[in-house]
Amino acid sequence: MSQNTTPRAARHPSPRNKRAAAVVGVGHTDWVEDWKRCRNGERPNDSYGYGLGAFRNALADAKISRDEVDGLIAGPTTAYERLGELAGIDPRWGGQADAVLAVSQAVMAIEAGYAEVVALIYGNDQRSVGTQYGGPDAMGGGAFLSYVYHSPWGFTSQGALYALTLQSYKHARGFTEAEMGEVSVAQRGWSSMNPNAIMRKPITLDDYLGSAFVCEPLHLFDYCLINDGGVALIIAEAERAKRMTDRPVFIEGVGRSDLNRGATSLEPRIDQFYLPAQQEAAAQSYAVSGLGPRDMDILQVYDSFSVHVPLALEGYGYCGIGEAGKFLRESRIGPGGKLPTNTSGGHLSETYMQGWAHQIECVRQLRGECGERQVQNARHVHYTSDVAGKCFSVIYGR
Amino acid sequence: MNVIDAKSPRPVMGLYDQPLWESVNARGMKLQRCAGCGNWLYPPGPSCPSCLSCELVWTPLSGRGRIVSWVVFHRHYLPAYPPPYNAVAVRLEEGPTMISNLEGAMPGEDSIGRAVRLVYATMPDGMILPRWALA
Structure with a gap:
């Protein structure tokens, strides 16, 4: 591994973004219905159509006019200019970003x-x-x-990257196949209570262990869905947010830390499990918010593959290094558990919106709108992601 | 498509990759080594990530490494690779990690940490591929 010089814990800047901004509106499309239509060979919408559908719903949820919007961030799958054209928005600030980067950039733009x-x-x-x-x-x-880069050796799928990660993680920590299975079983437990989830039929650990490998050691149930849909959020400056709605959801703190060295050969994943970057991102967000793992009522983890969850439990401080297997085995992330995690069912069971739907689940849980799957009196929700070297930690609160 | 006829997936050929594949075709794989700090580069690139020096020298590998992770594909993604087939991550003695395949045996529970040696496999379409076998 390349020699990093600065101890990560020693590099904490002091982001000032505590409660600088709040989510005032969220929206999504009917991906359950569109899943059925897609499987019938239909194309209900293109990416712009899904985005615009979600945006209309978010405006309605916020009870504001489009004219109040003065900043726009387009997701990675649509061209910024065309999306802005279709949304009829000529903003004074804008950008293009994936889910967690979009939240982070919105907070920065508002604060600045x-x-x-x-x-x-x-x-x-x-x-x-x-x-x-x-x-x-x-x-x-x-x-x-x-x-x-590794295609000459038959190695191209995203699943393969995470399968290599899981294999070395199992070896390093003594993590087992059955412990991995606890994640998809728990998340299906949550999605069974979520009318917005595409996969709602509960599964057992035996179902998991008996399911086919896709890229061993990953089973089919370790993979996210691939489905159509759209998600939108409206984020406003905190004081204005309080005037706009009586139920703002504040962004309490954001942290980020990246690992790029050795990335093509996947070293940060298979050697380090992204751990140092997760720890640094966590430390930043905990410092700015004044909160810690014990204050979190819910954890939402970017879960393109189930293996993200044990890495997050260790990296963001919910258990000790090497203790994620025990944590999962003791059924602490599913319904009724100590740390409700991916309460919508996540990418594995609700919808694969590349981290975007996780943001609106954070908001809805804090507003108390989640029906059967609602975590009672949730005050703080922690969103974490570690995608392509970027580790993020975002804390939402009400 | 028949596997015999299937074209092997082509390597990514950036501006710096050609000497690597020429050395593989000559069955003497080389990587760039930094003349300044001794760091080895994989994949090839314009300068050394450790010290940013541009003085890089194509240098033969020892051909020794250790397995750090492995997978087995059970799905058919590429015509030249009918499942099941494996991929291994090998830590080269020189430092870099290389994603490749294990020849001669499927990896298993005791594979991580095993010593391996570089071999040159000839694919059905004639392409020569650097792979690894248990040492």
């Missing part, structure tokens, strides 16, 4: 005074157009060399 009300819009027609995440046409190769 470049915008007061930012619309974050994401749409993805990945199912109906057959977007490939493995094989000769795997997406992302232009941006991430690791997705294509």
Whole structure:
């Protein structure tokens, strides 16, 4: 491993973004219905159509006019200019970003005074157009060399990256196949109570262990869904948010830390499990918010693959290093558990909106709108992601 | 498509990759080594990530390494790779990690940490591929 010089814990800057901004509106499309239509060979919408559908719902949820929006962030699958054209928004600030980067950038723009009300819009027609995440046409190769560089050896799929991660993690920590299975079983337990979830039939650990490998050691149930849909959020400057709604959900703190060295050969994943970056991102967000793992009522983890969850439990401080297996085995992340995690069912069972739907689940849990799956009196929700070297920690509160 | 006819997936050929594949075709794999700090580069690149020096020298590998992780594909993604087939992550003695395949045996529970040696496999379409076998 390349020699990093600065101890990560010693590099904490002091972001000032505590409660600088709040989510005032959220919206999504009916991906359950669109899942059925896509499986019938229909194309209900393109990525722009899904994004706009979610945006209309977010405006209605916020009870504001589009004219109040002065900042716009487009998700990674739509061109910023065209999305802005279709949304009819000429903002004074804008950008293009994935889910967690979009939240982070919106907070920064608001704190810096470049915008007061930012619309974050994401749409993805990945199912109906057959977007490939493995094989000769795997997406992302232009941006991430690791997705294509190893293709001469038959190694291209995103699942393969996480399968390599899980295998070395199992070896390093003594983590077991059955402990891994606890994640998809728990998340299906949550999604069974979520009318917005695509996969709602509960599964058992035996179902998991008996399911086919796709890229061993990953089973089918360790993989996210591939479906169409859209998600939108409206984030406003905190004082304005309080005037706009009586139920603002504040962004209490954001932390970020990246690991790029050795990325093409996947070293930060298979050697380090992203741990140092997760710890640094966590420390930043805990410092700015004055909160810690014990204050969190719910954890939401970016889960393109189930293995993200044990890595997050250790990296963001919910258990000791090497203790995630025990934590999962003792059924602490599912319904009724000590740390409700991915309460919508996540990417594995609700919808694969590449982290966007996790944001609106954070908001809805804090507003108490989640019906049967509602975690009672939730005050703080922690969102974590570790994608392509970027580790993020975002804390939402009410 | 028949596996015999299937074209092996082509390597990514950036501006710096050609000497690597020429050395593989000559069955003497080389990587860039930094003349300044001794760091080895994989994949090839314009300068050394450790010290940013541009003085890089193509240098033969020892051919020794250790397995740090492995997978087995059970799904058919590429015509040249009918499942099941494996991939291994090998830590080269020189430092870099390389994603490749294990020849001669499927990896298993005791594979991580095992010593391996570099071999040159000839694919059905004639492409020569650097792979690894248990030492």
